[in-house]
Amino acid sequence: MNELLAILVAVAGGLAGGLVGVGGGVLFVPALTIFLGLNQVDAESTSLLMIVIVALVGAMRQSGYGNVNVRAGLVIGALSPLGVLIGVVVANTVSQRTLELAFAALALFVSFQLVRRALRLPA
Amino acid sequence: MDSELPSRPLLKLAAIGTLAGVFSGLFGVGGGTVIVPLLIFWFGYGERLATGTSLAAIVLIGLLGALLQGGIYGNVHVGTGLLLSIPAIGGVVLGTAIQQRISQRAVSLLFAALLLGIAIELIL
Numbered sequence: 001m002n003e004l005l006a007i008l009v010a011v012a013g014g015l016a017g018g019l020v021g022v023g024g025g026v027l028f029v030p031a032l033t034i035f036l037g038l039n040q041v042d043a044e045s046t047s048l049l050m051i052v053i054v055a056l057v058g059a060m061r062q063s064g065y066g067n068v069n070v071r072a073g074l075v076i077g078a079l080s081p082l083g084v085l086i087g088v089v090v091a092n093t094v095s096q097r098t099l100e101l102a103f104a105a106l107a108l109f110v111s112f113q114l115v116r117r118a119l120r121l122p123a
Numbered sequence: 124m125d126s127e128l129p130s131r132p133l134l135k136l137a138a139i140g141t142l143a144g145v146f147s148g149l150f151g152v153g154g155g156t157v158i159v160p161l162l163i164f165w166f167g168y169g170e171r172l173a174t175g176t177s178l179a180a181i182v183l184i185g186l187l188g189a190l191l192q193g194g195i196y197g198n199v200h201v202g203t204g205l206l207l208s209i210p211a212i213g214g215v216v217l218g219t220a221i222q223q224r225i226s227q228r229a230v231s232l233l234f235a236a237l238l239l240g241i242a243i244e245l246i247l
Contacts, residue, residue: 016214017155021155047204080180084184084188
């Protein structure tokens with residue numbers, strides 16, 4: 001049963017990846033912890049492996065539809081290492097709760113901006 | 124006074140990459156939640172181009188993150204990850220196909236809903 005739920009959440013993660021361009025980790029991590037019993041750190045690491053695979057397939061599909069600026073994608077990806085290192089250092093110095101609340105506030109702000117912009121655009 | 128955002132395209136892309144990396148390092152996600160809105164707001168990308176380009180960037184970011192996490196903690200469960208990737212691939216193929224058939228505005232609203240969900244999950 002738990003395996004079936006993990007599979008369903010994995011499908012949902014992939015769907016989210018295809019629909020809105022995220023890797024799906026936001027769903028893969030809970031699927032791995034809640035349904036398959038991995039601890040949080042292991043789940044986040046394993047989720048990254050899944051993200052690579054899902055993003056690769058998704059990017060190839062989107063490329064076929066003409067929706068990828070390969071150069072921009074490569075520049076963003078190639079310049080992320082510095083950020084990853086900063087993130088790892090910060091994660092080890094700032095309390096997890098503070099990080100969660102900060103990210104939540106940012107997510108709410110961006111969500112609000114996207115809705116405002118979408119409502120101004122013609123359908 | 125000019126906007127405090129970097130004005131040259133390459134610098135903006137570098138800033139997006141760095142920010143996406145920070146969130147990847149902090150939360151173990153690939154950074155798409157950062158990349159998509161920034162490509163839309165800073166570069167004026169349409170939603171489809173922003174999400175497609177985001178996926179391409181995430182391939183690189185995720186690779187680096189997986190290698191880094193694996194190297195530091197040695198805790199990537201390869202078998203489980205590969206098995207669970209199979210249904211996830213089905214999802215992403217379906218998701219990209221659906222995305223071509225809905226309006227870009229709908230994509231934006233879906234993205235906003237996802238961010239709202241993330242925020243609620245983080246706060247709880």
